[in-house]
Amino acid sequence: MLTPSMEDYLEKIYELMHDKGYARVSDIAASLEVQPSSVTKMLQKLDENHYVTYEKYRGILLTSRGQRLGKLMxxxxxxxxxxxxxxxxxxxxxxxxxxxxxxxxxxxxxxxxxxxxxxxxxxxxxxxxxxxxxxxxxxxxxxxxxxxxx
Incomplete structure (x- = not known):
């Protein structure tokens, strides 16, 4: 089950990837006006729930499920x-x-x-x-x- 915060992150990641071709922790943090450490924690949760693939220092990829939900949001x-x-x-x-x-x-x-x-x-x-x-x-x-x- 997605929380409102998870929905906001998926929407923002989808938007950044659509607009820039990528999403970085710093971009997400700046867009959502949160600390990078908060973004990292959320990315770990989204990864555990199979919405993103996240590896520290390697980047963020939306899974097909995350892509679909990000677009919907x-x-x-x-x-x-x-x-x-x-x-x-x-x-x-x-x-x-x-x-x-x-x-x-x-x-x-x-x-x-x-x-x-x-x-x-x-x-x-x-x-x-x-x-x-x-x-x-x-x-x-x-x-x-x-x-x-x-």
Missing amino acids: KERHHMLEEFLRVLGVPEETIHKDVEGIEHHVSPNTLQSLQALVLYFDDHPESLKGLQSYTAQLDVESSDQTDGRAT
């Missing part, structure tokens, strides 16, 4: 970002919110969110309707906050 992360963008969440909030949400969403909920994102991609008029509705709710909410009746 990256896709999940991207989809949640897109979902929050569709909802109009400010960019500066998206990253923080995705980090809080991504490890706690069931596969069924994730699939439903993905369907909604794809629906809005295929039906931009519906997205505009949602945006108008949301803007109207924001106006009503600010009117009530200002003490004005709506």
Whole structure:
């Protein structure tokens, strides 16, 4: 069973390998803002669970299982970002919110969110309707906050 921390590491390793062709302990540590010793401990756990092949001073390789899960974690992360963008969440909030949400969403909920994102991609008029509705709710909410009746 993957822990949220293991998922973050697999996602980061997958991302680094995809972008740079390799992942080093120092790259992972810098990206996740953790100490290299923490990365080494996690790599040992991931190796024990057959998600990576790790040999000190030799490098890190994702196993086929680790590759598959790393890709899934990256896709999940991207989809949640897109979902929050569709909802109009400010960019500066998206990253923080995705980090809080991504490890706690069931596969069924994730699939439903993905369907909604794809629906809005295929039906931009519906997205505009949602945006108008949301803007109207924001106006009503600010009117009530200002003490004005709506």
